[in-house]
Amino acid sequence: MNDLLERLARKHDVPAAQLFVRHGGETTEATLGVGPDAAFPLGSLTKPFTAALVLTLADDGDLDLDEPLPKLPVTPRQLLTHTAGLAANVEQEPISRRRWAARQRPDALVHRPGELFSYSNAGYVLAGHMVEDVTGVNWQDAVESILLWPLRITPAFVTGKTERKALPGHSGTRVITDQSLPELEAPAGGLALSARDLVAFALHHNAAMRHDHLAGHRAGPYGLADGWGLGWAVYDETWFGHDGTGDGTSCHLRFDGNTVVALTTNAATGSALWQDLVDELRSDGIPVADHRPTSTAPEASAAQAEALTGRYANGDALVDVTHENGRLGLAIDGGPATPVTCHADLTFTVPGSPATPGRFLPGRLLQLGGRTARPHAPDGGTQ
Template structure:
């Protein structure tokens, strides 16, 4: 592969998927290059350049996790110490089990927290008040027993960083990680030196070719989970820290700490998202040797993969919801060129739906036993019949059509954007065979009794 070939490939795929602007950065282990295409905004935008900042979304979590591991290496954070040892907000939580939550559980999404807790005031910036509000909530699942992706947990990690460093998450991230890597900090909420051009997000509706600008909504208290911006080349710099190739890598995050961060965690079955999970990173492929993270936030997408053994890495940033469709096609092209980047395929259907019962682990011909409401904190997902199919909805306005597959798995295809479908599954109670849990894109939701479901 060469830079010109990569530039042509990115431009072609961006046009095919109505993506206004994108960046691709590649480290083959022997050469490094990055290319850009398109504009920052579909109307009156400026050309995307190598240094244009794109919203990273949840790829921010990989940076927050690395910062936490740095602080743990220095003895400022004990990964297995109770959160209550450092945060007064958790010394008397509503759910007693929450007092014993650990940074390790937060990092691996096994803390049993609700996924997307928000404060009543969307402009609130205090992570202390955010953490106090989380401590007043019941847990979703018993800590350490199951994976459920939680922005909430990473916002708490931001609060923990704030407490042990005496400064903000943004400042600590810039001083301890971004600055030493040569990355100029840029955040969605304006903290940092600024001065970088920022790409705006776009939505593409199903069946349309027009990318429409969309406003970005991310509460300031969610910054540690999704508030970082940067370029695809910046992501390569971060990946090179994890492969040990960055200048000063062993000082910033030593081999022992990198190995700890790359090790799969017990109970972190990340169905619907990845083949495994570590302390802040997803694992991809049958052997789990590719690591990284994906991110989406209001019309922007971001993908990062790196292979510590070879030093190879790939990063993609886009400013459209259809970036999630561009990504797998890009990987397929890279494989033909000799860069065999792993991606998650475990949630893809392997056979048509069956006529066996849910208790046998099959999808029933009659989906009525699956109908009902499934809750994750204040978010309640409703699964109902809709015409000849099944419709998933929630109070935020999410509408998605479900396609059932074998093994109680499903694909949820949104009706408002042409993004790739979300994978999910229904999980039966081993004792009764009744479906009592739904997992959607890595998030768990427990079934509410009395709505389309009779108690076992």
């Protein structure tokens, strides 16, 4: 396993990585450039920890997963499954989570609660505030005392004070010493742990998280997973996990009843390493699940493509769709347009490493990276 990790890390220019595999009763651990206890910024792999806090409080009777919040018509269950309708991003200046939560209003929701899946960092910030409101302690202390201390894990955090130091990230030749995540958004991406820590959490987390709440949903997590539970993504119905990307980091976790695979890397190219690793493990008889939607449909007709053009919005995030010379182009937040291949089934792929899948849905919805956007109205709202 060390040879495999070293070969893939060299191919993808990853300076440091950890790989932990438990399969068929055997455990294999490999490291490169660091020891097994080094803490990697987890990015969005933090979210299942915030979800586990919410479920712990629900089990204790301190909150009801299906009771709407006092000022918003959304439930904790909807927050954890990304169906609450909040914007994908946190769109206000850095303030305390309490002040931020107090400013959230029903008219700021970008989708009707429960209507569809739209991946939301803002939803998990609100879930983190809910934990703080119920427990009376900040989110970091709650993670440490409720979840990690029983597992004998010392956490690192990329915001605020931390006893354990997180590794820097890498993007090409640039070393990223400090993550840019504001403290406000810590419940959505503020943890740093090792692959070994991730496996310990996966083996001891709340079992209620392992249930697909989006089976049959008209707008599920296309491009991210096959389904979604209470914090965990669902892959091939029986596998669970999550991916996380920080500034120059990429971390991944998958598990089912027999196998757990955790990979931590401190490079932006770690996501491409992960895809190669999955293929290699599968060839070795370890059937790791992943989500890689592909289309066999022909390219969309010019008329189909032309009908998709326009501006789409999810909160302040904007995507402009253009059609020129028979090819669609996507420009995100005013950036340059990237040519994409759109198929007759209205799925498309944005080039990259790895490529990012997306799709158009009935009602002129655009789904990219799990974020769902609506046509942008002339007055600046969504239609």
